[in-house]
Amino acid sequence: MTDSFGASIEGYRDWLPYSGKRKGTSTIRQYARAAERLAGWAREQGRQGFGELTRADLRAFLNTLHGRGGGPPSPHWKSAVWYGIKSLFRYLADEEGCPDITASITVSRPSGSGRVTHLDAHEIDKLLAACQGARELAVISVCLDSGLRIAELASLQVTDVLVSDQMARRLIVRGKGGKTRGVVIGSRTAMDLRKYLRRRAKSPYAALPDLWLGQRGPMGINGLDKLIRRVGAKAGLEGIHPHLLRHSWAHMYRVNGGSVDNLATLAGWTGVAMSMRYGASAAAERAEAEARGLSLVDKMRGRS
Numbered sequence: 496m497t498d499s500f501g502a503s504i505e506g507y508r509d510w511l512p513y514s515g516k517r518k519g520t521s522t523i524r525q526y527a528r529a530a531e532r533l534a535g536w537a538r539e540q541g542r543q544g545f546g547e548l549t550r551a552d553l554r555a556f557l558n559t560l561h562g563r564g565g566g567p568p569s570p571h572w573k574s575a576v577w578y579g580i581k582s583l584f585r586y587l588a589d590e591e592g593c594p595d596i597t598a599s600i601t602v603s604r605p606s607g608s609g610r611v612t613h614l615d616a617h618e619i620d621k622l623l624a625a626c627q628g629a630r631e632l633a634v635i636s637v638c639l640d641s642g643l644r645i646a647e648l649a650s651l652q653v654t655d656v657l658v659s660d661q662m663a664r665r666l667i668v669r670g671k672g673g674k675t676r677g678v679v680i681g682s683r684t685a686m687d688l689r690k691y692l693r694r695r696a697k698s699p700y701a702a703l704p705d706l707w708l709g710q711r712g713p714m715g716i717n718g719l720d721k722l723i724r725r726v727g728a729k730a731g732l733e734g735i736h737p738h739l740l741r742h743s744w745a746h747m748y749r750v751n752g753g754s755v756d757n758l759a760t761l762a763g764w765t766g767v768a769m770s771m772r773y774g775a776s777a778a779a780e781r782a783e784a785e786a787r788g789l790s791l792v793d794k795m796r797g798r799s
Contacts, residue, residue: 499544500534507586514582529579545583546593553580553600577602613746614739618732625730633691634707634722636684638737641666642744642762643678645737649716651706656692658685670763678761 507530511523536556537548560568560576568576580597587593614622619639626632638648647668655667664685665677680688695701698708705713714722720737727735741762748758755767 498538498542499546500538503545503587503591504530504534506590507583510586510590511582514586525575526579526582529576530583532576533580533583545587546591548596550596550600553596557602574602612739612742614732614743616747618730619743619747621730621732622726622735625726627729629687629691629694630707631722631726633684633687634719635726635740636687637666637680638723638740639744640680640684641668641678642741642748643668644670644741644763645716645720647763648737649707649714649719652704653692653695653706654704656688656706658688668763674763676760676763 504527508523508527511526533548533553533556534545536559537545537552540552542548542552557573557577560573584593584595584597588595622635623632623639626635634648637643643651643666647670650669651666657665657667658680664680664682666680668676668678670676695706695708700708700712703713707714707719709718723737723740724735727733745758745762748761749755755771759765759767
Protein backbone atom coordinates (compact mmCIF):
# COMPACT_ATOMS: atom_id res chain seq x y z
CA MET A 496 0.00 0.00 0.00
CA THR A 497 1.39 3.40 -1.02
CA ASP A 498 1.54 5.95 1.79
CA SER A 499 0.32 9.54 1.44
CA PHE A 500 3.53 11.36 2.34
CA GLY A 501 4.59 12.04 -1.26
CA ALA A 502 1.25 13.56 -2.26
CA SER A 503 1.18 15.74 0.87
CA ILE A 504 4.71 17.02 0.26
CA GLU A 505 3.91 17.79 -3.38
CA GLY A 506 0.85 19.78 -2.30
CA TYR A 507 2.86 21.51 0.43
CA ARG A 508 5.52 22.56 -2.06
CA ASP A 509 2.86 24.05 -4.35
CA TRP A 510 1.18 25.79 -1.39
CA LEU A 511 4.28 27.41 0.08
CA PRO A 512 4.66 30.34 -2.40
CA TYR A 513 1.11 31.46 -1.56
CA SER A 514 1.12 30.79 2.17
CA GLY A 515 1.21 34.38 3.35
CA LYS A 516 4.60 35.97 3.84
CA ARG A 517 6.51 35.66 0.57
CA LYS A 518 9.14 32.96 0.65
CA GLY A 519 12.14 32.74 -1.67
CA THR A 520 13.18 29.69 -3.63
CA SER A 521 15.82 28.67 -1.08
CA THR A 522 13.33 28.91 1.82
CA ILE A 523 10.77 26.81 -0.06
CA ARG A 524 13.46 24.22 -0.78
CA GLN A 525 14.54 24.19 2.87
CA TYR A 526 10.95 23.80 4.14
CA ALA A 527 10.24 21.00 1.65
CA ARG A 528 13.39 19.17 2.76
CA ALA A 529 12.25 19.43 6.39
CA ALA A 530 8.95 17.78 5.38
CA GLU A 531 10.80 15.06 3.48
CA ARG A 532 13.05 14.45 6.47
CA LEU A 533 10.02 14.05 8.74
CA ALA A 534 8.33 11.75 6.21
CA GLY A 535 11.41 9.52 6.05
CA TRP A 536 11.47 9.21 9.83
CA ALA A 537 7.70 8.55 9.99
CA ARG A 538 7.96 5.76 7.41
CA GLU A 539 10.57 4.08 9.58
CA GLN A 540 8.03 4.17 12.41
CA GLY A 541 5.43 2.45 10.24
CA ARG A 542 3.22 5.50 9.64
CA GLN A 543 1.28 5.94 6.40
CA GLY A 544 0.70 9.71 6.47
CA PHE A 545 1.38 12.91 8.40
CA GLY A 546 -2.11 12.74 9.92
CA GLU A 547 -1.07 9.69 11.97
CA LEU A 548 1.67 11.57 13.80
CA THR A 549 1.31 12.77 17.38
CA ARG A 550 3.00 15.48 19.39
CA ALA A 551 5.14 12.80 21.01
CA ASP A 552 6.20 11.68 17.52
CA LEU A 553 7.29 15.20 16.59
CA ARG A 554 9.32 15.53 19.78
CA ALA A 555 10.95 12.16 19.09
CA PHE A 556 11.73 13.24 15.52
CA LEU A 557 13.37 16.46 16.70
CA ASN A 558 15.57 14.43 19.04
CA THR A 559 16.91 12.45 16.07
CA LEU A 560 18.30 15.52 14.31
CA HIS A 561 22.07 15.71 14.20
CA GLY A 562 24.67 18.07 12.79
CA ARG A 563 27.66 17.57 10.55
CA GLY A 564 29.68 14.48 11.37
CA GLY A 565 26.87 13.05 13.51
CA GLY A 566 27.28 15.60 16.30
CA PRO A 567 24.48 17.54 17.96
CA PRO A 568 22.56 19.91 15.65
CA SER A 569 23.24 23.61 15.89
CA PRO A 570 20.38 25.69 17.35
CA HIS A 571 20.06 27.46 13.99
CA TRP A 572 19.71 24.17 12.07
CA LYS A 573 17.19 22.68 14.50
CA SER A 574 15.18 25.88 14.50
CA ALA A 575 15.17 26.00 10.68
CA VAL A 576 13.87 22.42 10.44
CA TRP A 577 11.19 23.17 13.02
CA TYR A 578 9.89 26.20 11.10
CA GLY A 579 9.51 23.95 8.06
CA ILE A 580 7.53 21.40 10.11
CA LYS A 581 5.30 24.08 11.65
CA SER A 582 4.55 25.44 8.20
CA LEU A 583 3.83 21.89 6.96
CA PHE A 584 1.19 21.31 9.62
CA ARG A 585 -0.40 24.66 8.85
CA TYR A 586 -0.73 23.44 5.27
CA LEU A 587 -2.11 20.08 6.45
CA ALA A 588 -4.70 21.86 8.60
CA ASP A 589 -5.72 24.22 5.79
CA GLU A 590 -5.77 21.76 2.90
CA GLU A 591 -6.05 18.22 4.24
CA GLY A 592 -8.08 18.66 7.41
CA CYS A 593 -5.37 17.36 9.75
CA PRO A 594 -5.11 18.89 13.22
CA ASP A 595 -2.16 21.20 13.77
CA ILE A 596 -0.26 19.35 16.49
CA THR A 597 2.67 21.79 16.56
CA ALA A 598 0.94 24.45 18.66
CA SER A 599 2.10 23.21 22.07
CA ILE A 600 5.64 22.33 20.99
CA THR A 601 8.39 24.92 21.30
CA VAL A 602 11.93 24.82 19.97
CA SER A 603 14.33 27.28 21.52
CA ARG A 604 15.53 30.05 19.26
CA PRO A 605 19.31 30.31 18.86
CA SER A 606 20.81 32.02 21.88
CA GLY A 607 22.75 35.24 21.72
CA SER A 608 22.11 38.81 20.67
CA GLY A 609 21.28 37.93 17.09
CA ARG A 610 24.41 39.61 15.76
CA VAL A 611 26.04 37.92 12.83
CA THR A 612 29.67 36.82 12.72
CA HIS A 613 32.11 37.86 10.03
CA LEU A 614 35.65 37.52 8.76
CA ASP A 615 38.17 40.22 9.65
CA ALA A 616 40.51 41.81 7.10
CA HIS A 617 43.36 39.39 7.86
CA GLU A 618 41.10 36.37 7.37
CA ILE A 619 39.77 37.79 4.11
CA ASP A 620 43.36 38.19 2.89
CA LYS A 621 44.05 34.56 3.76
CA LEU A 622 40.91 33.39 1.97
CA LEU A 623 41.78 35.26 -1.22
CA ALA A 624 45.40 34.06 -1.09
CA ALA A 625 44.23 30.44 -0.82
CA CYS A 626 42.33 30.59 -4.12
CA GLN A 627 43.82 28.42 -6.85
CA GLY A 628 42.77 28.99 -10.42
CA ALA A 629 40.58 31.61 -12.06
CA ARG A 630 37.27 30.05 -11.04
CA GLU A 631 38.00 29.88 -7.30
CA LEU A 632 39.27 33.45 -7.25
CA ALA A 633 36.28 34.72 -9.24
CA VAL A 634 33.74 32.94 -7.01
CA ILE A 635 35.30 34.13 -3.73
CA SER A 636 35.83 37.67 -5.04
CA VAL A 637 32.23 37.96 -6.24
CA CYS A 638 30.92 36.76 -2.88
CA LEU A 639 33.07 39.20 -0.90
CA ASP A 640 32.34 42.12 -3.23
CA SER A 641 28.60 41.67 -3.67
CA GLY A 642 27.25 39.70 -0.71
CA LEU A 643 25.19 37.40 -2.92
CA ARG A 644 23.14 34.61 -1.39
CA ILE A 645 24.34 31.17 -2.53
CA ALA A 646 21.16 30.64 -4.61
CA GLU A 647 21.73 34.01 -6.31
CA LEU A 648 25.36 33.14 -6.99
CA ALA A 649 24.34 29.83 -8.56
CA SER A 650 21.66 31.47 -10.73
CA LEU A 651 24.07 33.89 -12.44
CA GLN A 652 24.34 33.60 -16.20
CA VAL A 653 27.08 34.86 -18.51
CA THR A 654 24.80 37.63 -19.75
CA ASP A 655 24.39 38.87 -16.15
CA VAL A 656 28.06 39.86 -15.96
CA LEU A 657 28.74 43.42 -17.09
CA VAL A 658 32.49 43.91 -16.80
CA SER A 659 33.58 45.11 -20.23
CA ASP A 660 33.16 48.74 -19.17
CA GLN A 661 35.23 49.75 -16.14
CA MET A 662 32.58 52.31 -15.18
CA ALA A 663 29.77 49.74 -15.29
CA ARG A 664 31.10 46.91 -13.16
CA ARG A 665 27.80 45.25 -12.31
CA LEU A 666 26.08 41.91 -11.93
CA ILE A 667 22.39 41.43 -12.65
CA VAL A 668 20.98 39.27 -9.86
CA ARG A 669 17.70 37.37 -9.55
CA GLY A 670 16.92 37.40 -5.85
CA LYS A 671 14.18 36.26 -3.49
CA GLY A 672 10.61 36.52 -4.76
CA GLY A 673 11.79 36.77 -8.37
CA LYS A 674 13.07 40.32 -7.87
CA THR A 675 15.93 41.50 -10.07
CA ARG A 676 18.55 43.96 -8.91
CA GLY A 677 22.00 45.19 -9.89
CA VAL A 678 25.03 44.89 -7.63
CA VAL A 679 28.34 46.66 -8.07
CA ILE A 680 31.72 44.91 -7.95
CA GLY A 681 35.22 46.33 -7.70
CA SER A 682 37.78 46.63 -10.48
CA ARG A 683 39.84 43.70 -9.15
CA THR A 684 36.79 41.44 -9.04
CA ALA A 685 35.87 42.54 -12.56
CA MET A 686 39.41 41.62 -13.63
CA ASP A 687 39.06 38.22 -11.95
CA LEU A 688 35.75 37.64 -13.73
CA ARG A 689 37.19 38.55 -17.13
CA LYS A 690 40.05 36.10 -16.56
CA TYR A 691 37.58 33.40 -15.54
CA LEU A 692 35.42 34.08 -18.61
CA ARG A 693 38.45 33.59 -20.85
CA ARG A 694 39.10 30.21 -19.20
CA ARG A 695 35.41 29.37 -19.31
CA ALA A 696 35.35 29.91 -23.08
CA LYS A 697 37.59 26.82 -23.44
CA SER A 698 35.15 24.56 -21.58
CA PRO A 699 33.18 21.95 -23.58
CA TYR A 700 30.09 23.44 -21.90
CA ALA A 701 30.91 27.04 -22.88
CA ALA A 702 27.73 27.37 -24.99
CA LEU A 703 25.55 26.96 -21.89
CA PRO A 704 24.14 30.15 -20.31
CA ASP A 705 25.26 29.31 -16.75
CA LEU A 706 28.15 31.44 -15.51
CA TRP A 707 29.83 28.87 -13.27
CA LEU A 708 31.00 25.72 -15.01
CA GLY A 709 32.72 22.68 -13.56
CA GLN A 710 34.19 19.56 -15.12
CA ARG A 711 30.72 18.03 -15.50
CA GLY A 712 28.76 21.10 -16.53
CA PRO A 713 27.01 23.91 -14.63
CA MET A 714 27.79 24.29 -10.93
CA GLY A 715 24.71 24.49 -8.75
CA ILE A 716 24.28 25.48 -5.12
CA ASN A 717 25.95 22.34 -3.76
CA GLY A 718 28.96 22.63 -6.05
CA LEU A 719 29.57 26.27 -5.21
CA ASP A 720 29.06 25.60 -1.50
CA LYS A 721 31.73 22.88 -1.63
CA LEU A 722 34.10 25.17 -3.56
CA ILE A 723 33.79 27.93 -0.95
CA ARG A 724 34.27 25.54 1.96
CA ARG A 725 37.26 23.95 0.20
CA VAL A 726 38.98 27.31 -0.24
CA GLY A 727 38.30 28.08 3.42
CA ALA A 728 39.94 24.81 4.46
CA LYS A 729 43.00 25.55 2.29
CA ALA A 730 43.24 28.95 3.98
CA GLY A 731 43.29 27.28 7.39
CA LEU A 732 40.02 28.95 8.39
CA GLU A 733 37.37 26.97 10.25
CA GLY A 734 33.64 27.18 9.56
CA ILE A 735 33.79 28.99 6.22
CA HIS A 736 30.43 28.84 4.42
CA PRO A 737 28.72 30.97 1.74
CA HIS A 738 26.54 33.01 4.08
CA LEU A 739 29.54 33.93 6.22
CA LEU A 740 30.93 35.74 3.17
CA ARG A 741 27.62 37.64 2.90
CA HIS A 742 27.93 38.57 6.60
CA SER A 743 31.50 39.76 6.00
CA TRP A 744 30.48 41.86 3.00
CA ALA A 745 27.71 43.58 5.00
CA HIS A 746 30.03 44.15 7.96
CA MET A 747 32.78 45.71 5.86
CA TYR A 748 30.24 47.81 3.93
CA ARG A 749 29.12 49.41 7.19
CA VAL A 750 32.66 49.68 8.62
CA ASN A 751 33.67 51.65 5.54
CA GLY A 752 30.79 54.10 5.90
CA GLY A 753 28.06 52.54 3.75
CA SER A 754 24.53 53.54 4.71
CA VAL A 755 21.85 51.14 5.94
CA ASP A 756 19.53 52.24 3.11
CA ASN A 757 22.03 51.46 0.37
CA LEU A 758 23.03 48.21 2.06
CA ALA A 759 19.38 47.09 2.03
CA THR A 760 19.07 47.91 -1.67
CA LEU A 761 22.25 46.08 -2.65
CA ALA A 762 21.48 43.07 -0.45
CA GLY A 763 17.96 42.66 -1.83
CA TRP A 764 16.04 43.40 1.39
CA THR A 765 12.70 45.22 1.40
CA GLY A 766 13.55 47.32 4.46
CA VAL A 767 16.46 48.39 6.65
CA ALA A 768 15.78 46.01 9.57
CA MET A 769 18.11 43.35 8.17
CA SER A 770 20.71 46.00 7.35
CA MET A 771 20.70 47.07 10.98
CA ARG A 772 21.14 43.46 12.12
CA TYR A 773 23.88 42.60 9.63
CA GLY A 774 25.62 45.90 10.24
CA ALA A 775 25.48 45.67 14.04
CA SER A 776 28.73 43.72 14.10
CA ALA A 777 30.47 46.77 12.63
CA ALA A 778 29.32 49.17 15.37
CA ALA A 779 32.31 48.66 17.70
CA GLU A 780 34.86 49.04 14.92
CA ARG A 781 33.17 52.19 13.63
CA ALA A 782 33.07 53.64 17.14
CA GLU A 783 36.75 52.90 17.75
CA ALA A 784 37.79 54.35 14.38
CA GLU A 785 35.82 57.53 15.06
CA ALA A 786 37.20 57.80 18.59
CA ARG A 787 40.78 57.64 17.33
CA GLY A 788 40.13 60.77 15.31
CA LEU A 789 38.41 62.56 18.18
CA SER A 790 40.95 62.15 20.97
CA LEU A 791 40.52 65.16 23.24
CA VAL A 792 44.13 65.07 24.47
CA ASP A 793 45.49 64.88 20.93
CA LYS A 794 43.42 67.90 19.93
CA MET A 795 44.42 69.91 22.99
CA ARG A 796 48.12 69.13 22.48
CA GLY A 797 48.07 69.78 18.76
CA ARG A 798 48.61 66.22 17.56
CA SER A 799 46.77 64.77 14.60
